[in-house]
Amino acid sequence: MSYPIVICEDNPTQLKNIKIILESYIMFHDDPLELKLAALNPNEVINYLSEKPLSHGIYFLDIDLGTNINGIDLAKKIRKMDVQANIIFTTTHDEMAPVTLKNKVGAIDFIEKDQSIEDYRDKLYDALKYAENITNKTMEKENSNFTFEIGNQIYNFDQSEIVLIETSSVPHRLTLETINGNYEFYNKISDLEKEYPFLLKLNRSCLINPNNIRNANFTTRLITFKNDSAKKFPIGKSRKLKSEIKKILQH
Known part of the structure; x- marks a missing residue:
């Protein structure tokens, strides 16, 4: 820029x-x-x-x-x-x-x-x-913040509050899960992946914040987050997830 x-x-x-x-x-x-x-x-x-x-x-x-x-x-x-x-x-x-x-x-x-x-x-x-x-x-x-709009309102969250973002059942909309609540807004997973490097692409329809992982079971391939949400991950993401979790632990 x-x-x-x-x-x-x-x-x-x-x-x-x-x-x-x-x-x-x-x-x-x-x-x-x-x-x-x-x-x-x-x-x-x-x-x-x-x-x-x-x-x-x-x-x-x-x-x-x-x-x-x-x-x-x-x-x-x-x-x-x-x-x-x-x-x-x-x-x-x-x-x-x-x-x-x-x-x-x-x-x-x-x-x-x-x-x-x-x-x-x-x-x-x-x-x-x-x-x-x-x-x-x-x-x-x-x-360091995550910002989005719903109608005439602008929401601004610290990245530490973001748990995951996934596609909604409503076309062109995304569901955002934060530590304290959920929101829906219009955007694309691909665009958010480019704009917010702290988010990790779990699959084609879901981005996660590795810092808010509570537990990752690599046998069942199930991630539990700090807001008690849970997501399965493909075996191909195992190495990347382990690497991200190790980085977090080192800090």
Whole structure:
């Protein structure tokens, strides 16, 4: 996965400068960064995100954009479209810093343009590194959870709560068993197997969380889980199951 970068600056010269600085950083670092858009007008950013939604984007925004939409207004709109956005303001108006806090747009940095090019570059680099760092931590947390939707409700479980997921009797639906209850939702076993590496494919219609195995009988080929559920497993899965259980015991 690459981390998308978007710039919005109404001064063509300053837009070119920040673009060159960021492209230089991307070129000489192995970080998964990608400059998606360098815009002179905030509407370009809004239209771009409407057509090509981004997640965990890094946004460098000037506050005074010379239109009826300033950088703070743009940040609010971005936040609605990319809830995990990393907002970084670049401006000559240092007195605007308290205003950004008052508007609660969640900016992670505020960089003044009125400084030497070397200092300005270093500040941009520092902000970029910080944005990467917090994005990585956020994604690690997200990946440790299991999330799904039922109607207009979003459910979020820690992976330690997940026991197993199997196909339901209702077409295209899955049954989720957790430590404390069961749920049904629409998805595919194959997609969840790719998305959640902590799940082990027991057979074509069932994924299990090895960490919630209470007992595995390799004679009867029966697994009992911590929620008292039980599942038979094919003989071909015996070696993989033993390997997974040994990993758990080692930790």
